[in-house]
Amino acid sequence: MKLSPKNLSTSVRFATALTVLFFFAPIRCEGQTATNKNETGSESETEDLKESSDEKASTQTKRTISPYPVVVLERDANFSIPNASAKPAALRKTVTAEPFLPKEIYQRTAQPILDATELIAEGFQQSVVEVRLQDERVALGTVVSSAGHVVTKHSLISDTPFDQIHIHANDQMWSASIVGVDQANDLALLSLRSDELMPKETLRAIAFTDSQRMATGKLVIGVGTDSQSLAVGMTTAPPTAKAMERDCETCIDMGLTLSPSLQLTRVYPRTVGERLGLLVGDRLISINRKPVLNQAQFDRLEQSIQVGDLISIAFQRNGQASEITAKVPELTKISKRDRWGGGPFSKRRSGFGDVIVHDSVVDPLDCGGPLVDLQGKFCGINIARSMRVASLAIPADSVQSFLLEHLDESELILE
Known part of the structure; x- marks a missing residue:
């Protein structure tokens, strides 16, 4: 159908x-x-x-x-x-926040530690001074001798005329001059002028103890001139550690890529190599009058270059020998992961010898101040804010060795 x-x-x-x-x-x-x-x-x-x-x-x-x-x-x-x-x-139950550490436990454990750090810091504040260029504070200094010698961070005052360096403490001011420098550890020794004496009742020299090297995980205190600059943290690496090596992301370097014949195959932008005027195709001959024979030797010479150094590079371009001399610019490039939530950082924060690595938040202007432990012993000199979770200090024995090159042992307080 x-x-x-x-x-x-x-x-x-x-x-x-x-x-x-x-x-x-x-x-x-x-x-x-x-x-x-x-x-x-x-x-x-x-x-x-x-x-x-x-x-x-x-x-x-x-x-x-x-x-x-x-x-x-x-x-x-x-x-x-x-x-x-x-x-x-x-889900119907109301969620209430509870303290991680109950108040009674906190009062028995954490609060006494905080009180102890403040007491220890107060005991060392008479050994801490401000280093000023004219009227501007640029660093802290640590009194290291009975004659009033002060140790501070050298790179912060390296380009300053001798008559513009002053030491300030307790509303008093003294003129000072540089009498010794440790380039490797960025330390400078300041001395008061002969016509000015630092009163002993105002300041006192720090004591060097014959103690063993600090272990990792030890509480340390960065002492300033007042409670506002107090920094408490923990050592995160032994004092035999080396400061972080430079690389393209975190520190100044030449920014060059070499072929086996030492010819430049790449010059990275915004690096020392570019600012010096080096070009792809140039063949390196020497750095600071030291011949460059291979990649390993170039790496060693590159690692010896510090911010503010005057360097000389000899090279060959189009068959003709040339030479460039310039000052290494300030460190400005910092990795994003280290810059997040952690700045500001020290301009020179690498290339030291042995260092104590700790996680205290040390302001770059507080470098030069002492680092002490909970037993009240002097551990070293804070020298750099290296990255978000790391500050560096020169160990006390390295500081003492530097001082004995310029001062008599009788001028130091040894325990």
């Missing part, structure tokens, strides 16, 4: 009706079921009064398998659809 459009439309309507009847027939509501039971009275009259409560519950929550969930009016019974209005008991 041939279906006409009219017959086809009727067939489609009939099939649709059967589909709806098949899918929606199982869906029912308990309220509607109860109404139907009351109308007929068949089940209410014949139901067994001794039916168990479990069977009643089973009858009330009976479900029919179908493509759609059965509607049950009991709360939380429709598990097919998550009920966001009914929160689990764990």
Whole structure:
């Protein structure tokens, strides 16, 4: 039989009706079921009064398998659809913040340590001075002799005329001059002028102890001229550690890539090499009059270059020998991961000898001050804020060795 459009439309309507009847027939509501039971009275009259409560519950929550969930009016019974209005008991409970360390435990442990650090720092504040260039404070200094000699960070005062360096403490000012320098550890020894004496009742020299080298994990205190510059931290590397080597991301370097024949194959932007005017194709001959024979020798010479140094580089360009002399610029490039949340940093913060690495937050202007431990012993001189989680100090024995090159042993306080 041939279906006409009219017959086809009727067939489609009939099939649709059967589909709806098949899918929606199982869906029912308990309220509607109860109404139907009351109308007929068949089940209410014949139901067994001794039916168990479990069977009643089973009858009330009976479900029919179908493509759609059965509607049950009991709360939380429709598990097919998550009920966001009914929160689990764990989420309904109010969450209250509790202190990591209970107050009574804190008062017995942490507070005494803080009190002890303040007392120790107060005992050393008479050994700490401000180093000023005219009226501007540029660093801290540590009194190291009975005659009033002071040790500070050299690179912060290296380009200063001798008559502009002053030592300030307790509202008093003294003129000073540089009498000794340790380039490797960036230390400078200052001496008061002969016509000016530092009163002993105002300041006193720090004592050097014959103690063993500090272990990792020891609490240390960076002492300043007042409580505002107090820094407390922990040693994170032994004093035999070397300051972090320079690389393209964290420190000044030449910024050069060499071929085996010592010809420049790349000059990185914003580096010493670019500022000196070196070009790709130049062949290195010497650095600071020392011949460059291979890559390893170039690396050693490069690592000896410090911020502010005057360097001379001889090279060959297009068959002709040339030489450039310039001053190494200040350190300005710092890796993002070390710069985040940690600055400011010291301009010179690498290339030292043995250093004590600790995590105290030392301001660059507080370099030159003493680092002490909880026993009240002098550990070293804070010399640089190296990165976000590391400050560096020159160990006490290195400081003492430097002083004995310029002072008599009788001028130092040795314990």
